[in-house]
Amino acid sequence: MQKLYRRIITWGKSAVRSIAFLPVPMMLTGLLLGIGLFYFETNTELSARVAEKFPALMIKSQETARSILSIFIGGLITLVVFTFTQLMSLFNQVANSYSPRLLPLFTGDRSLQFTMGFYLGTIVMTLIVLLSIRSDEAGYVPNLSVLLCIISGVASLMIFVYFVTNISGKIRVDAIIERVYRQGVDAVKKERTAKGFSEQSLPEEVVNWPVIPSPIDGFLGSVDYAKLSELAKTFNTRLYICTEKGEYIPKGLPLLQCEDSLEEHQVQQLIEAVSPIAQKFGDWYLPPVRLLVDIALKAMSPGINDPGTAINVIERLTGLLNRLMHTPIHNHYQSEAGGEVWMSKRNFQSILMEVMQQLRTYCKEDTLVTRRLFRMLYQLYSETGNHHRNKEIVLEEIRYLLADSRQHISHAGDRRSIAQDIRYHRRQSQRYLHKMDFLTE
The missing domain is CATH 1.25.40 (Serine Threonine Protein Phosphatase 5, Tetratricopeptide repeat)
Structure with a gap:
């Protein structure tokens, strides 16, 4: 259970940094919305009531409705291609001009994700509405669905203007520096207010504690301190994480130290709460x-030579x-009903x-x-x-x-x-x- 919990936490951290974090759910939303519109059009009189109140907004010709929706689908696909090309160009410029480690800041940017997601969701919804318009003698047109697709298409054009304006501001080096700085300030505030953590002297006898080696190659990342403290209390012992957070740990090198020798199944429980992960996250100071x-x-490199950016x-x-300098270096954790856990800190x-x-x-x-x-x-x-x-x-x-x-x-x-x-x-x-x-x- 603990292993599954840590995998979910790790997956969640990876997902929020992915550019597909919002587009995929918004595509599914567009699919469900298109199906829902088809249901309401065929099983309710909502579309007819809207047509009675707003007759000027309704389309009576099936061919006209198909033509309009086809134009919007083709145009939106073009916008998706252009937006994706711009994003790749942005990522390449950031990696070459500043640092490749800045890419997660942009792939995880919610405004860029929302832009892509809105386009894709609108395309899926419009495609379903287009498929629902079938030729018949009555010439039935799902007016409400077509109207919503047109509104979404126009909104996509407005979002495209927002995207162009937004992306031009995000690639400015001063905006990038300020963004990274604010991220660091927030991380320091989080460190100061972390519950259960404190700054204490490391026990002198820790050098003699038995060592638990790392089971895999990876980075020390999503550690479940609460679970470690609970296990320390259960096993009547004290623990020391002898590797700094974010550092790479080769397999077989020291990962944990335990005050007392433990059984194999107990060691396995500890490893599940602190085992290294394959990706390196930047969610701390x-x-x-x-x-x-x-x-x-990068700014001071011979190819760029930009002292102004370095000074900024x-x-x-x-x-x-x-x-x-004024933030306590928390190297000790103990939950209310748990044992003591020390950790190596910079x-x-x-x-x-x-x-x-x-x-x-x-x-x-x-x-x-x-x-x-x-x-x-x-x-x-x-x-x-x-x-x-x-x-x-x-x-x-x-x-x-x-x-x-x-x-x-x-x-x-x-x-x-x-x-x-x-x-x-x-x-x-x-x-x-x-x-x-x-x-x-």
């Missing part, structure tokens, strides 16, 4: 940080890293180090971006407050950045501008900084 860094690195990314990274030092290592490597020779990186680090330092460990972490990255800039920026004017920025930022942060002799020229 670290993937948006990495996406922003990817966009900045660094501005958003400042806000996101500031939130992460701390702020490792996140900042990963970000700066990549940005320094690609941006160390660009004076403008380097100056903006110094500003970001000083802003983070000003927000550390009384947290001395975070102060040391940020100061260390400032030292590394200063060493790189001294080595790779040789122009006297550029070095002078960086030194002026450093002195300015130091004065702005003087109420927090106590001793920074290493920054003097």
